[in-house]
Amino acid sequence: MRHPNQATLALHAGADLGPFRRWLTARHVARCTYCSQEVAGYTEMRELLPELAELPEISWNRMAAEIKANVRLGLEAGECVRSEMPLHHASLAGWRAVVAFASVLVLVGGCLVLERPAPQMVHTAETSVASAKDGVQLQAGDNRMLGLMNVGAQKAVYHFDAQGSMGSRYTDPETGSITINTVSYAQ
Amino acid sequence: MGTTVLIGMSDVIEPGLELQERQNRFVSQHFRRIFVQIYHVVQNVADAQDLTQEAFIKALQHQEQLKDENKAAHWLSRIATNTAIDFLRRSGRATFCELDEAPESHSESPEQILLRSEHREYLEDGLRLLSARERAALIMRDVEGLPADEVAERMNCSKATVRSHIANGRTKFRRYMERRKR
Secondary structure (H helix, E strand, O other), X not given: OOOOOHHHHHHHHOOOOOHHHHHHHHHHHHHOHHHHHHHHHHHHHHHHHHHHHOOOOOOHHHHHHHHHHHHHHHHHHHHHHHXXXXXXXXXXXXXXXXXXXXXXXXHHHHHHHHHOOOOOOOOOOOEEXXXXXXXXXXXXXXXXXXXXXXXOOEEEEEEEOOOOEEEEEEEOOOOOOEEEEEEEOOO | OOOOOXXXXXXXXXXXXXXXXXXXXXXXXXHHHXXXXXXXXXXXXXXXXXXXXXXXXXXXXXXXXXXXXHHHHHHHHHHHHHHHHHHHHHHOOOOOOOHHHOOOOOOOOHHHHHHHHHHHHHHHHHHXXXXXXXXXXXXXXXXXXXXXXXXXXXXXOOHHHHHHHHHHHHHHHHHHHHHHHO
């Protein structure tokens, strides 16, 4: 014979089972001495518990006055705390705003640094300077070329810069005049 | 057991009356029932009084949460039950009933008072073995005689959970009684 567990018997003693389980358990208990004794034990226990409901002698009027006074005190204390809360919240909100603003600044700054176009390298591989008869030639790519010719000049000084210009300075041996030429690619 | 006065919050806290007066009326009309309810769980007058005050303060501070005014008494009972359960959990101890607080009748002899006090202490020792929720459920069901549905409502849990608490409470309490008999 399979017995109901203790929880079922405990609930059965207080009529706390659902209708079907109550019927099943009652049927079993009616035929089982052991379970019947268990249920009787729980019933006996339940009969003792209402003694805990007895109240000591209490001065209700005094207690009412004390409870009212203390409730009033508690509510007023709560109001004090609540009225201080917005200030506390405001300072917290201020700090939060500062932290949020700083975070946004850091983010924007970071983005600017990351997004800033890197300086493009000027590929000079295709630019070349070559000496020619009575002068120099500057060639950029396949189509652009500059030539600076100083026919008959001696000790001509040439200079070049990274922007694609070049110049020369020389002294005419016959007249003694100094000539300075500067040429550059149009942008 | 204290009388249950089902009274709506608006009946108690009528507009136009001084707030303090309305709150006092609310406390006056419910404190006895709430005190008894809490006392049954904690079994100590001083603790029950403190917890009654705490329950009223919580209720009055959050009265805007009460949506259905007809359920003010139930709502207050639920707050009281939770306050008592929280107390038992917090304190982690059972409270003793002082001898001079013990229920007494003027017709009883000192020996009878002592015997009854001992018996009460015996029952309270058994309650100590239960968890806070088992204890509250058992008290409400077997001491106050509330139906399991109402216990579930007060404890804000399902009926199945309450049945489980009640079954565990009864089983533990009975084992305790058997051990003490030996």
